[in-house]
Amino acid sequence: MIGRLNHVAIAVPDLAAASATYRTILGAKVSEPVPMPAHGVTTVFVTLPNTKVELLHPLGDASPIAGFLAKNPSGGIHHVCYEVEDILAARDALKAAGLRVLGDGQPKIGAHDKPVLFLHPKDLHGTLVELEQA
Secondary structure (H helix, E strand, C coil): CCEEEEEEEEEEEHHHHHHHHHHHHHCEEEECEEEEECCEEEEEEECCCCCCEEEECCCCCCCCCHHHHHEEEEEEEEEEEEEECCCCHHHHHHHHCCCECCCCCEEEEEECCCCEEEHHHHHHCCCCEEECCC
């Protein structure tokens, strides 16, 4: 059901410093920051030959990333994102298998302008999983 790994998301307390590390020390291609008010984050994508790393920084006080950073002040891996061919079919199959979809269960448009859903980390061995329609 799941396809390729789309990205690994890392919450960071300092987006500019994290971007600079990936750009200047690691030599990666790093995007400009993109505010995503609907998700409460600012994102930066690091493009690698086989996948991407998404750097996440809180945007506003209600940001879910602010809560994550309060518990993990140095930052850390927030979620992994897998591609699926049909997000609604994947959602329905995973729900039928007993997994919980976060929020209202309806896909939202994610950072790549594609439908996304998140699955409860307690159902996936402690890992928050994002599904993105390929």
